[in-house]
Amino acid sequence: MFKFRGREQKIVTWVLVCCLFLTVCLSIAFIAGHTQHEHTGADCPVCAELQVAAQNLTTVGTAVFAAAVVAVLTWNLVTGLQKQQYQLPVLTLVLLKIQLNN
Numbered sequence: 001m002f003k004f005r006g007r008e009q010k011i012v013t014w015v016l017v018c019c020l021f022l023t024v025c026l027s028i029a030f031i032a033g034h035t036q037h038e039h040t041g042a043d044c045p046v047c048a049e050l051q052v053a054a055q056n057l058t059t060v061g062t063a064v065f066a067a068a069v070v071a072v073l074t075w076n077l078v079t080g081l082q083k084q085q086y087q088l089p090v091l092t093l094v095l096l097k098i099q100l101n102n
Ligand SMILES: [Zn+2]
Pocket: 037, 038, 039, 040, 041, 044, 045, 046, 047, 048
């Protein structure tokens, strides 16, 4: 299995994102261009390709939604932990004595 690190990993990631974006764009273009094709029967090749394109869009949409949910949850977890670290009061002996006197 290939292991990419650093700059190679960024390049591979961008290539994959570009391929995904190209797949979505081509699927949308194919569906838009062939919505009113001349249907040739039960084994119509255009209808089969339309189904594949629609399936691609469904799969990519689901994957992007899941990735967005994971990203938001991770972001909230990280920022929530950072806020808790800053909100912890510093309990010194003097502060505890003042609170006890109040
Ligand atoms: Zn057809």
